[in-house]
Amino acid sequence: MSQPVVVQGLTKVFFDDARGEIRAVDGVDFSCQAGEIFGLLGANGAGKTTTLRMIATVLAPTAGTALVMGHDVQREAEQARRALGFYSATTALYPRLTARETLEFFARINGVPAAAVRARVDELVARFDLGEYADTRVDKLSTGMKQKVSIARTLAHDPPVLVFDEPTVGLDVLNALEMQRTIRQLRDEGKAILFSTHIMSEAERLCDRIAIIHRGRIHACDTLAALREATGQHYLEDIFVYHVERAEEQGEAGL
Amino acid sequence: MSFDLAAVAALYRNEMRHLLRDRRTIVVSIFLPLAVMPIMLFSSHWLEQRRKARLETTTFAVAIDGSQAEMVRSLLVQAQRLRTARGEAFRFRETPVAEPLAALGEKRVALVLRGVTAAEARAAAGEEAARRELEADRRGEGGEEEEREAVLEGVPVVEVLFRADRDDSQAAATAMGEVLREVRSEGRFALLRSAGFPRDPATVLPVTRDNVATTGQVAGLALGRLVTALLLLFMLSGGAVVAIDSLAGEKERGTLETLLTSGARRQDIVAAKLLAIFSVALLIALIQVANLLIYVGFELIPVPAGFAAAVPPPVAVLLFFLYLPVTALVAAGLLLLSGYAKSYKEAQLNFFPVFLLGLLPALAPLLPGVSLRSAVVVVPIANAAVAAKEILVGVFDWPLLLVSWVVNAAAALLLARLATRALSNERLASPLAAEGERVPGPVAFQRQVLRNFAVLWGVLLVVNSNLPASTDIRLQLLVNLGVIFLGGTLAMVRIYHLEPAQVFALRPVPPAVWLAVAVGAPAGLLTGVGVFQLASLFVPVPREMLEALGEALLPEGLPFWQVVVFLCLAPGIVEELTFRGALLHGLRRRFHPVVLALVVGVVFGVFHTSLFRIAPTAFIGVLLAGVTLLSGSIFPAMVWHALNNLLGLAAARAGLPLESLEPPLLAAAAMALAAAFWILWRTRSVYPDLRGERRR
Numbered sequence: 026m027s028q029p030v031v032v033q034g035l036t037k038v039f040f041d042d043a044r045g046e047i048r049a050v051d052g053v054d055f056s057c058q059a060g061e062i063f064g065l066l067g068a069n070g071a072g073k074t075t076t077l078r079m080i081a082t083v084l085a086p087t088a089g090t091a092l093v094m095g096h097d098v099q100r101e102a103e104q105a106r107r108a109l110g111f112y113s114a115t116t117a118l119y120p121r122l123t124a125r126e127t128l129e130f131f132a133r134i135n136g137v138p139a140a141a142v143r144a145r146v147d148e149l150v151a152r153f154d155l156g157e158y159a160d161t162r163v164d165k166l167s168t169g170m171k172q173k174v175s176i177a178r179t180l181a182h183d184p185p186v187l188v189f190d191e192p193t194v195g196l197d198v199l200n201a202l203e204m205q206r207t208i209r210q211l212r213d214e215g216k217a218i219l220f221s222t223h224i225m226s227e228a229e230r231l232c233d234r235i236a237i238i239h240r241g242r243i244h245a246c247d248t249l250a251a252l253r254e255a256t257g258q259h260y261l262e263d264i265f266v267y268h269v270e271r272a273e274e275q276g277e278a279g280l
Numbered sequence: 281m282s283f284d285l286a287a288v289a290a291l292y293r294n295e296m297r298h299l300l301r302d303r304r305t306i307v308v309s310i311f312l313p314l315a316v317m318p319i320m321l322f323s324s325h326w327l328e329q330r331r332k333a334r335l336e337t338t339t340f341a342v343a344i345d346g347s348q349a350e351m352v353r354s355l356l357v358q359a360q361r362l363r364t365a366r367g368e369a370f371r372f373r374e375t376p377v378a379e380p381l382a383a384l385g386e387k388r389v390a391l392v393l394r395g396v397t398a399a400e401a402r403a404a405a406g407e408e409a410a411r412r413e414l415e416a417d418r419r420g421e422g423g424e425e426e427e428r429e430a431v432l433e434g435v436p437v438v439e440v441l442f443r444a445d446r447d448d449s450q451a452a453a454t455a456m457g458e459v460l461r462e463v464r465s466e467g468r469f470a471l472l473r474s475a476g477f478p479r480d481p482a483t484v485l486p487v488t489r490d491n492v493a494t495t496g497q498v499a500g501l502a503l504g505r506l507v508t509a510l511l512l513l514f515m516l517s518g519g520a521v522v523a524i525d526s527l528a529g530e531k532e533r534g535t536l537e538t539l540l541t542s543g544a545r546r547q548d549i550v551a552a553k554l555l556a557i558f559s560v561a562l563l564i565a566l567i568q569v570a571n572l573l574i575y576v577g578f579e580l581i582p583v584p585a586g587f588a589a590a591v592p593p594p595v596a597v598l599l600f601f602l603y604l605p606v607t608a609l610v611a612a613g614l615l616l617l618s619g620y621a622k623s624y625k626e627a628q629l630n631f632f633p634v635f636l637l638g639l640l641p642a643l644a645p646l647l648p649g650v651s652l653r654s655a656v657v658v659v660p661i662a663n664a665a666v667a668a669k670e671i672l673v674g675v676f677d678w679p680l681l682l683v684s685w686v687v688n689a690a691a692a693l694l695l696a697r698l699a700t701r702a703l704s705n706e707r708l709a710s711p712l713a714a715e716g717e718r719v720p721g722p723v724a725f726q727r728q729v730l731r732n733f734a735v736l737w738g739v740l741l742v743v744n745s746n747l748p749a750s751t752d753i754r755l756q757l758l759v760n761l762g763v764i765f766l767g768g769t770l771a772m773v774r775i776y777h778l779e780p781a782q783v784f785a786l787r788p789v790p791p792a793v794w795l796a797v798a799v800g801a802p803a804g805l806l807t808g809v810g811v812f813q814l815a816s817l818f819v820p821v822p823r824e825m826l827e828a829l830g831e832a833l834l835p836e837g838l839p840f841w842q843v844v845v846f847l848c849l850a851p852g853i854v855e856e857l858t859f860r861g862a863l864l865h866g867l868r869r870r871f872h873p874v875v876l877a878l879v880v881g882v883v884f885g886v887f888h889t890s891l892f893r894i895a896p897t898a899f900i901g902v903l904l905a906g907v908t909l910l911s912g913s914i915f916p917a918m919v920w921h922a923l924n925n926l927l928g929l930a931a932a933r934a935g936l937p938l939e940s941l942e943p944p945l946l947a948a949a950a951m952a953l954a955a956a957f958w959i960l961w962r963t964r965s966v967y968p969d970l971r972g973e974r975r976r
Contacts, residue, residue, distance in 0.1 A: 038723040046724035081541040087723060107543035116541065117534030119294065121301040126294075133290035135543035162301075182543065 027095060029108075029186045029217035030057040030080065034089035037075050037241075049075040051241035052089065057217045059185065062208065064232030065221040066265060072241040073221035074113070077190045080219065081111040093186055107136050110179035113190035120164035124155050124174045127163060128181050135182035149177040169200050176207055187211060188219045193227060205231055225262045235261070237268045240276070244268040284548050291544060291552030295526065299556065305521050310564060313517060317568060318575045331447065339371045340390040340452035343380035348395030348436040355438065356393075359459045362466060371455065384443060390452035392441040401437040497673050503591070504669030509642040511565050511603060512661070515610045516635050518564030523557045523614030527702075528627035540703065550615070550700045557611035565607070591672070598671055602681065605688035606664045612695035613638065619702035645669040652680045660691040725776035729866025730883075736768045737887060753838070757846050761854040769858045784861040785967065787913040792963045797916050800907070800956030801923035803949045808899045809938050810946030847929060852922030859884045859901065860908040860917045869971050876971070877905035900924060903953075909967045910960040 037050040050072040057063035065073045078084040080091050082102040091098045094108035118127055128146045137145055150159050153173040158166060163174060179187065189208060193201040208231060212218050222228050228235050229249060236246040245252060245268050249261065258264045299305060344352050353374070360370040372391075377383040380392040396404065431437055438460060442453035469481040491498070530536035539549060591599075617634050621627035641662035644650055652666045663684035670676035740760065747756060773783055780786070838846075864880050871879055884905075885898025904917040911917075931938050 038721060040723050040727050046721050048721070083537065083540050103543060103545050106541060109541075111538075111541035113537075115534050116538040118538065119298055119535055120533070121298050122294070126297070130290060130294045131542060134287050134539075134548075136284075136287070139286065178538070 027092075028056040028058050029094055030055075030063075030219060031092045032056065032076075032080070032089070033091075035076060035079060035086050035091055036088040037072075037079060037084060038087040049241055050079070050086075053238070053241070053243050055236055055243065055246055057186075057219055059217050060212060060215045061233045062212050062218045062220050062231055064228045064235045065219070065238050066223070066225070066228045066232075066235050066261075067221075067238035068223055068269075071223075071238045073223075073238055074190055075241075076238070077111075077113075077188050077219060077221055080105075081109065081188055082106055107182065108184055109186040109188055110182070110184045111188045111190070112176060112179045112192055113188075114192065114194040116175070118163045118171065118175055118178065121162060123160045123162055124166070124170075124177075125150065125159040127174055127178055131178045131181035135184075137182050145181065145183070149180060153177045168196070169203070172196065172200055172204065176204075180211075184216075186217045186219070190221050191223070192220075193222070193224070201227075225260070225265060229261045237265055239269050239272050242272070244272050282547075283551055284545065287544050287548045288552045288555070291549060292555050295522075295552055295556035296559075299522055299525070299560070302525070305525065308521060310518070310567065313514070313564070313568065314571055318571060321572075322575070335448065335451040337371075338448060338451075339373050340448065340455070341375040341388065342372050342452070342456075343377045343383050343389040343392045344374055344395070345380045345392065346394035346396045346439070347400065348397060348438075350395070351436050352393045352395035352438055355460065355463050358466070359463045362462055363459070370459075372452075372459070381441070384441060384449070387446070390442070390446075390449045391456055393456070394439040394441060396437050396439060398431045398433050398435055398437060401431050401439070404439075405431075500591075500672035500674065501669065504672035505645045507599075507672070508603075508606075508645070508661070508665035508668050509639055511569070512606070512610065512639055512642045514565040514568040515561040515607055516614070516638055518568075519557045519561030519610055519614045520631050520635075522560045523553075523611070523618045524621075524624060524627040524631065525618075526553045526557065526615065527618035527699075528621040528624050529618075531622065532624045546700050546703045550696060550703060554608070554611050554615055554696055554699070557614055558608055561611055561614075562604075562607045565603075595671060599668060602664055602667055602671070602685065605685055605692055606661060608692035609660055609688050609695065610638065612692045612699060616695050616699045616702065619699045641665065652684065653677065657683050658687055660688050663687055721777055725772065725778060725866050726869060729772075729863060732768075732772055732866075733863060733883060736764065739768070740764050740887065754842070754846055757850060761850050765858045766854050769862045772862055778865075782968075783865045784857055785865070785908060785912060785914040787915075787965075789911050789913045789916055789965070790963050792959055793911050793913075793916050794919070796956040796959035796963075797907070797920045797923070799952050799959075800903070801920045802927050803952035803956060804900065804903050804920070805924050805927050806938070806941065806946055806949030807953045808896055809941060810943070810950055811899060812896065813939075813943075813946065843929060844926065848922045848925040851925060852918045855884070856904070856908075856914050856918045856921055859887075860904055860914055864905060864908060864967075868967065868969060871971060873909055873967075873970050877902050877909060880905040906957065907960060909970070910957070910964045912965040912967045916960075 032053060032055050035050055035053045036048070039047040039049055053072070053076055055063065065076060067073050075084060079086050080093060080098060082098045082105055085099060091105075093105040096105040096108060098105045119130075122130065125146060128149050129142055132142045132145050133139070150156055153176065155170070155173060155177065158170055163171060166174065187208075192204050192208070196204060205227065208218060208220065212233075220228075220232060232249070234246065234248050235252060236243045237252075238244070245255070245264075247255070252261075252264050253259060256264050256267045258267055342356075344356075346352070356372065356374070363370040375383075375389050377388060380389065380394070383389045384392050440453055440456055440460070443449040465482075472481045527536065530539065540546075613634060617630050618627050621630055638661065641659060642665045644656060644659070644662035644665045645668070650656055650666055652663065652670055656666050657663050657680055667676065667681050667684050671681075743759060743764065744756075747759070772778070773780055859880060863883060864876065867876055867879060870876075881898045881900075881902030881904075884901030885894040885896075888894055888897040900921075904921055907920055908914055908917045928938070
């Protein structure tokens with residue numbers, strides 16, 4: 026079986042009437058295996074979100090391909106989406122649904138058979154400890170509870186691939202740690218996890234492999250140990266700066 | 281397009297659940313109109329009744345003046361006697377005032393009756409006309425024109441002066457008019473009798489009016505004229521609340537991205553949302569109608585006599601089915617509006633013009649004499665409105681009803697498809713954090729290519745209109761081809777960092793293609809002549825247009841080799857690089873290949889700024905675009921183009937009038953052209969990265 030996520034030469038060029046052409050992602054290659062957390066590490070605007078949105082089929086690549094469980098994100102967008110769960114700080118929940126209704130709804134539209142929906146929702150409610158709040162409307166829940174419902178929503182159809190796009194943005198320390206714990210658990214359950222962040226410590230702690238992305242290009246992609254060895258730097262922050270500076274130098278040299 | 285019914289059902293349920301839990305929406309979209317509409321109708325009716333009643337019982341104060349005031353007074357006395365004899369009220373009372381016109385202005389009297397002699401009346405009329413003209417000049421409009429009858433010498437005249445800006449004055453003037461006409465008739469009859477008229481003059485030439493329509497039909501017409509607009513009003517205002525919340529609201533809340541990254545398909549999402557808006561719009565319209573009927577039943581709102589007879593249950597059912605696709609159309613239009621708005625606020629802003637646009641066709645039955653058996657049947661909404669009127673009057677055609685049903689349903693489907701596309705359009709579907717490096721590149725070129733060609737065209741126009749007519753044709757061509765076309769094209773390649781080999785489709789072709797070119801170029805030239813001759817049978821084609829096909833601008837006194845270089849080779853190479861190269865490359869993903877060939881051809885035609893050359897060059901341009909698209913290379917088009925020009929010029933030089941060739945020869949040419957394209961098709965190596973290879 027091929028890898029759950031395979032990305033080759035993925036490119037996204039935006040066009041904005043005021044600003045002209047913007048090359049947000051420029052020929053990105055990577056893959057992610059089952060039971061792995063693959064991190065995209067980059068500053069704001071580096072192309073992380075655009076890359077993940079292309080994988081989630083919200084954006085169409087200008088060039089290149091991305092396969093999710095073997096499904097091409099352009100030609101088999103629907104199958105690709107059914108094989109993944111997408112979580113980001115901007116993917117909101119329906120405020121007037123209860124937690125249980127939310128999970129039911131997303132299970133159904135992601136193709137969970139009607140007979141299995143209830144059991145799946147109960148399972149998620151139990152797993153995320155939502156019992157007490159399952160019948161409370163989402164807009165009445167605390168941030169932490171909303172976050173739990175949101176992750177549970179992402180898992181509603183038990184997808185093999187999970188995409189977390191800067192999931193800890195806007196969370197306090199405890200909630201962020203809780204999020205990391207959940208992601209680690211999911212990895213241990215065998216999910217292939219794409220994880221983007223601009224926080225070095227988070228990437229250091231969580232990712233099995235890290236891709237350093239800058240100006241739409243991946244400049245290094247390996248395990249933390251290998252990255253350390255290649256650069257002679259210990260801290261991820263230094264490794265990151267090392268690659269970004271080299272990229273800038275190359276850019277100035279016109280390469 | 282297929283639907284996953286389970287997903288659509290889940291999405292629909294979610295949509296409705298979300299809506300029903302929004303108390304504000306329910307109040308605004310259902311309860312408020314439910315209460316407001318009848319209150320509005322009822323209160324306006326009540327006010328109108330009161331106004332009428334008040335005017336009917338008022339006794340109007342009248343001022344009388346003029347040299348013939350006594351004559352006026354005696355007329356009023358006669359009138360009062362006539363009315364009293366019939367047992368009717370006489371509702372005028374003279375009020376003595378010093379300055380009647382001032383009194384009218386100060387509302388002390390409702391009318392001024394002025395008795396004047398014929399001469400005075402004429403003089404006053406002349407003055408009035410002059411005054412009016414002056415005033416109209418000043419304001420650019422005319423005041424309300426009063427009735428003015430011909431004045432007979434020696435006969436006194438009664439002038440009724442009133443103010444149209446006052447209810448009481450206007451009502452008094454109308455009533456006074458009636459009274460005075462009665463007195464006048466009575467006076468005339470009395471004269472006739474005294475002159476020995478043998479019968480009662482009132483019985484001469486009686487006129488009667490009989491309405492043979494049933495009261496139901498009359499009420500049906502009144503109702504039919506407005507029912508669609510009224511229903512549409514309900515549907516639009518009710519549906520909008522859901523629609524705006526549906527896509528624009530989801531965008532704003534961030535739930536749309538959650539939805540779009542789920543396994544649900546775009547068409548399922550649109551279908552469910554459409555169904556939600558449809559059901560709410562329909563429900564609200566039905567509730568409103570039921571609501572109105574209840575009020576009508578309790579006689580709180582007045583309706584024309586026979587109203588109940590106009591809408592028997594079968595008619596109501598028929599109308600219901602007629603309005604189903606209209607409701608779907610309204611729903612799809614609203615969803616589209618919501619889909620194209622980036623926020624809730626933007627959707628609300630856009631709603632008003634859409635609202636007016638939707639209501640406008642619903643007013644079609646107000647047009648005099650409009651019937652469904654006309655072009656109206658293909659105009660969405662307007663057709664249903666006219667059909668509804670015809671159904672209510674009871675005179676209608678089943679086939680035309682069916683056509684209008686289908687037209688509305690098709691329009692709804694079309695809009696729904698556009699809404700689906702809006703969801704796939706990433707600029708609309710998701711808030712883009714488009715950051716990264718800014719470079720002018722191939723994508724920007726695709727978006728700006730037409731704009732760039734418009735600039736190129738402007739430059740061409742300006743330069744050519746400023747070149748003196750005596751300029752050597754070689755210099756003209758050097759400027760046009762060498763500087764504007766080639767220079768402009770190369771500038772685009774440079775600015776957008778394009779790959780010349782790709783832009784100009786510099787690819788080798790199999791030998792068979794050259795055979796196609798050898799056959800196709802002369803055949804294409806002659807076919808062009810044939811096509812325009814054929815067209816001239818239907819629309820007049822100027823002779824200049826036919827001659828232009830043969831590149832008849834044969835320059836005098838140019839050696840033949842220079843003719844070949846400047847008029848055949850140079851255009852063949854440069855114009856192909858520009859149009860079948862840069863233009864076609866830039867537009868390749870924007871249009872379907874067939875449309876692409878047409879667009880490239882038309883733009884090419886428009887660049888030949890002489891009016892008569894546009895159509896013929898566009899024809900050749902389409903052929904050349906076809907050649908390039910099928911062979912995937914620009915070289916065959918270059919050779920074809922050069923050959924085309926060469927043959928045209930050769931024919932002109934030999935004095936061979938291409939435009940007067942016989943039809944059989946032209947038909948043979950068309951077949952040869954078809955054969956050339958058949959060869960191109962068989963050996964095709966299609967232009968890469970066309971729109972046909974769809975991405976999604």
